Amino acid sequence: MQAASVLHAADIVHTDFRLQNVVWLADDHCMVIDLELCRSATAPLPSNFSRLHDWTDHTLEVKGGESYFTTASDLYQIGVMLQRLLQQSWSQHAHAFVAMLISKRLPASQGAQALTAEAAMCHEWFKGMQGKHG
8 A cells, every 4th residue: 555655756656566476575565566567547548458367347438538547546446455355353444444445435424525545544444453464
């Protein structure tokens, strides 16, 4: 999430957040790799841009007939990645965090506005996971 926040602050999207692109460096620290598909968060995708394997029908945003991979798309893909790991035994807060990412929106209790990486990092579950994994 912190990598997404840094990229998004520069109006850049990763486009390929998935487990294979997260490398654990230590018990409490990881790094996002595979940055060659990073691109502007505000430019439409070129017509010849190939859809990545992990993208779903909800990944892209369509505006004016053009497809965009936005910062919300990155967060959605992080949610899809976490959903694959999610276990029933995980807390209600973990399930709510993943659902929030997949919805691309903050919960109604927070105004149901568009989600940002910064806002996601303020989620109760994410803050509780700092320094932990699993």
